[in-house]
Amino acid sequence: MAQDDISFTDLMASSIHDMKNSLNVQISALEKIAAQCKAHGDTQDYTDLGGVIYQANRMNANLIQLLSLYKLDKAIYPVDIAECPVAELVEDALAMYRPVMAFKDIGVEVDCDAGCYWYLDRDLMAGVLLNALNNAFHYTRDKIRIAARIDGGCLELRVEDNGQGYPAHMLRDERVNASAAGVNFRTGSTGLGFYFSAQVARVHRNGGRQGMLIIENGGAWGGGCFVVRLP
Amino acid sequence: MPSAALTKAKVLVVDDYQGMRTILRDLVRSMGVTRVDTAASGRDALNHLRTNRYDVVICDFNLGIGLNGQQVLDEARLHDYIGVSTIWVMVTAEKTAEMIMGAAEAKPDEYLLKPINQNILEGRLERLIVKKQALRGVEEALRGRDYATALARCNQLLVAEGGKAPEILRIKSDLLLKLGDYDGAKTLFESVLAARSVPWARTGLGKVYFHQGQYEMARSQFRQVLEENRMFIEAADWLAKTFDAMGDKPQAQQVLQAAVKLSPNSAYRQRALGETAWRNGALDVAQGAFEKTIQISEFSSNKHPAAYVALARVLSDSDSPEEALKLLKRTNEVFKDSKDGVNIAIQAAAVQSAVHHKAGQAEEAQAAMAQVEALLASHADKASPQTAMEVAQSMLALGRKEQACALMRNLVKSHHEDAQLSGQVQELFEQAQMGEEGRTLIAESREEAISINNQGVLLGRQGQFAEGARLLRIALQNLPHSEVMMMNLCGLLIGQMRAEGRSDALLAEIMGLLERVNEINPDNAKYRQYMALLRPAGGR
Numbered sequence: 001m002a003q004d005d006i007s008f009t010d011l012m013a014s015s016i017h018d019m020k021n022s023l024n025v026q027i028s029a030l031e032k033i034a035a036q037c038k039a040h041g042d043t044q045d046y047t048d049l050g051g052v053i054y055q056a057n058r059m060n061a062n063l064i065q066l067l068s069l070y071k072l073d074k075a076i077y078p079v080d081i082a083e084c085p086v087a088e089l090v091e092d093a094l095a096m097y098r099p100v101m102a103f104k105d106i107g108v109e110v111d112c113d114a115g116c117y118w119y120l121d122r123d124l125m126a127g128v129l130l131n132a133l134n135n136a137f138h139y140t141r142d143k144i145r146i147a148a149r150i151d152g153g154c155l156e157l158r159v160e161d162n163g164q165g166y167p168a169h170m171l172r173d174e175r176v177n178a179s180a181a182g183v184n185f186r187t188g189s190t191g192l193g194f195y196f197s198a199q200v201a202r203v204h205r206n207g208g209r210q211g212m213l214i215i216e217n218g219g220a221w222g223g224g225c226f227v228v229r230l231p
Numbered sequence: 232m233p234s235a236a237l238t239k240a241k242v243l244v245v246d247d248y249q250g251m252r253t254i255l256r257d258l259v260r261s262m263g264v265t266r267v268d269t270a271a272s273g274r275d276a277l278n279h280l281r282t283n284r285y286d287v288v289i290c291d292f293n294l295g296i297g298l299n300g301q302q303v304l305d306e307a308r309l310h311d312y313i314g315v316s317t318i319w320v321m322v323t324a325e326k327t328a329e330m331i332m333g334a335a336e337a338k339p340d341e342y343l344l345k346p347i348n349q350n351i352l353e354g355r356l357e358r359l360i361v362k363k364q365a366l367r368g369v370e371e372a373l374r375g376r377d378y379a380t381a382l383a384r385c386n387q388l389l390v391a392e393g394g395k396a397p398e399i400l401r402i403k404s405d406l407l408l409k410l411g412d413y414d415g416a417k418t419l420f421e422s423v424l425a426a427r428s429v430p431w432a433r434t435g436l437g438k439v440y441f442h443q444g445q446y447e448m449a450r451s452q453f454r455q456v457l458e459e460n461r462m463f464i465e466a467a468d469w470l471a472k473t474f475d476a477m478g479d480k481p482q483a484q485q486v487l488q489a490a491v492k493l494s495p496n497s498a499y500r501q502r503a504l505g506e507t508a509w510r511n512g513a514l515d516v517a518q519g520a521f522e523k524t525i526q527i528s529e530f531s532s533n534k535h536p537a538a539y540v541a542l543a544r545v546l547s548d549s550d551s552p553e554e555a556l557k558l559l560k561r562t563n564e565v566f567k568d569s570k571d572g573v574n575i576a577i578q579a580a581a582v583q584s585a586v587h588h589k590a591g592q593a594e595e596a597q598a599a600m601a602q603v604e605a606l607l608a609s610h611a612d613k614a615s616p617q618t619a620m621e622v623a624q625s626m627l628a629l630g631r632k633e634q635a636c637a638l639m640r641n642l643v644k645s646h647h648e649d650a651q652l653s654g655q656v657q658e659l660f661e662q663a664q665m666g667e668e669g670r671t672l673i674a675e676s677r678e679e680a681i682s683i684n685n686q687g688v689l690l691g692r693q694g695q696f697a698e699g700a701r702l703l704r705i706a707l708q709n710l711p712h713s714e715v716m717m718m719n720l721c722g723l724l725i726g727q728m729r730a731e732g733r734s735d736a737l738l739a740e741i742m743g744l745l746e747r748v749n750e751i752n753p754d755n756a757k758y759r760q761y762m763a764l765l766r767p768a769g770g771r
Contacts, residue, residue, distance in 0.1 A: 083397035095350035
């Protein structure tokens with residue numbers, strides 16, 4: 001292949017892939033060190049590392065989202081919509097996130113029937129859940145609730161927190177629920193997570209219906225709610 | 232707390248990257264597992280697997296140069312290094328189409344996407360241990376090719392789960408297809424599809440139509456699957472097969488070429504593309520596909536001799552006889568110790584003969600054909616249908632029409648119920664511009680075989696078991712591969728024993744026949760029935 005034929009986006013994608021691998025090794029090493037700190041009673045170091053690991057996980061989640069979006073856009077992502085026990089999906093996302101939760105002492109409630117199966121791409125939805133948890137983690141006071149139920153031929157997956165909720169302008173703005181990219185949502189957000197989640201929801205189709213992402217306030221504690229509905 | 236089943240497990244971690252290997256090993260250890268081994272390559276892993284029994288294997292898919300994770304799994308299964316209860320977790324950095332629906336025979340129990348932490352790994356392993364336990368009876372029966380028992384066990388599980396568990400439904404549907412219960416399979420697929428257009432169920436429905444010869448219906452099912460989910464590549468393989476059966480080879484090639492773009496690392500698919508393209512005269516496509524087939528299995532012991540032989544023919548057709556001959560030499564070296572060694576040697580010699588003939592080297596062509604004949608004479612009962620067809624093809628090229636026809640007559644008679652094989656024989660004649668003669672030959676041969684079998688069965692119905700058996704014994708001397716005839720003979724001999732009393736000689740003959748059938752086709756449905764008849768109840 002001639003040098004000129006290399007597309008910039010392809011180069012970005014392969015670099016992201018490479019960065020992701022390095023980051024994974026870093027995260028594993030950090031978790032190991034954190035566990036040692038905890039065992040030795042170095043509470044301050046343990047808490048500090050918690051923040052570092054949280055940031056590293058955010059970076060990792062972002063890279064995965066970028067890579068998945070690149071592949072979805074190029075239609076080379078192997079979308080695999082298959083029966084999946086939703087409770088396992090939630091369990092996996094929590095397993096991924098639990099070390100981070102432990103640092104901030106956040107309580108997690110799960111409300112999902114063990115027999116609840118739905119048709120979804122497990123890996124993409126894991127990314128969505130992780131993003132929702134990252135969000136909730138950042139804005140909650142001390143509680144997060146994950147709820148899943150089948151309603152009107154759709155799976156409704158909710159991640160709620162007991163924080164201040166989304167600002168009014170975000171809820172009013174229809175583009176937010178349509179998830180336009182690049183909008184500054186809550187402080188510091190690039191909008192990538194929302195964009196990714198909305199795209200993933202849309203990949204899920206059944207008959208003429210399409211999945212969607214909804215942002216609202218309320219839920220069990222009146223805080224922010226991140227809701228994905230999949231047909 | 233990790234379960235006792237997990238902490239007591241013997242675990243193998245396979246990763247070519249030292250850093251990742253250590254991470255995975257430490258993760259496993261921190262779950263309380265004490266017996267953890269590591270391997271740095273596919274070969275290293277196979278050495279461990281050969282000498283140890285592992286309960287859990289955690290294997291990276293990408294292992295650098297050499298075997299990849301899937302090939303390690305395939306080899307481990309092939310050589311029985313792992314049992315039904317071994318849990319195989321494949322770790323990958325990214326999801327690929329192959330993982331969803333590769334042509335891989337033995338899929339791992341789970342794919343795990345990086346990053347992996349202890350919670351994730353532990354949670355998955357605990358879940359897999361429970362699942363594996365539940366499915367153990369089914370998997371054992373599947374491994375023993377006892378499909379009826381596997382089906383019965385699936386049904387039991389489904390009753391216990393209230394008919395909901397999709398994974399068991401899927402296994403059950405595969406079994407129904409394997410057992411040829413197309414109506415049962417159709418009902419299952421349609422009931423799943425009534426709720427939602429699920430790709431595996433729609434592909435399954437397409438397979439039912441395909442097996443029933445309803446190609447138009449099959450085609451529209453496979454097309455719909457691909458429209459709704461183009462990554463479900465199994466549907467593309469079947470769509471190509473359907474076009475092929477409908478005689479539309481250009482479309483079949485197009486479908487396979489698109490599928491190969493999405494998922495290039497399936498040897499099965501590359502070979503199918505090679506064969507289709509070659510028939511279409513697209514020599515460059517055929518060459519590329521066969522080369523890729525060979526390359527995919529370069530480090531694997533599960534190689535595809537048909538791709539080597541076919542590539543040699545393609546090279547010969549593309550006027551590269553030297554390349555073709557070089558490849559045939561290599562073929563003989565690669566396969567000299569394989570269990571199909573004789574067949575491959577015959578095929579290679581047959582193709583060699585055709586290559587020389589096309590290059591105008593008449594003497595060399597005849598010499599190679601003489602070698603074919605010598606090998607055939609000394610291994611007559613070992614020659615596979617593929618070998619017979621390769622030889623016939625070369626004989627036709629050399630103008631030895633009568634010999635080729637005699638060979639094909641025997642082949643069709645030995646497999647007179649195998650429509651696919653008859654189709655291949657027909658194609659062989661078409662390629663030699665002898666379509667009409669081929670059709671007649673196939674029709675006559677089938678009729679002849681049917682007539683002999685019918686006579687035997689009729690004699691049996693009239694109680695003349697010994698007469699019928701005598702007739703089929705004589706016919707079998709010329710058709711040593713006919714499964715149908717061997718099974719009919721078995722039926723007659725069993726009848727004879729019932730009428731005249733048990734005899735050691737008859738029993739030995741029956742067992743010999745059953746053994747041969749089982750060797751030719753381990754999935755023969757009647758084999759199990761007869762074995763059950765011969766064994767006293769509860770004797771297993």
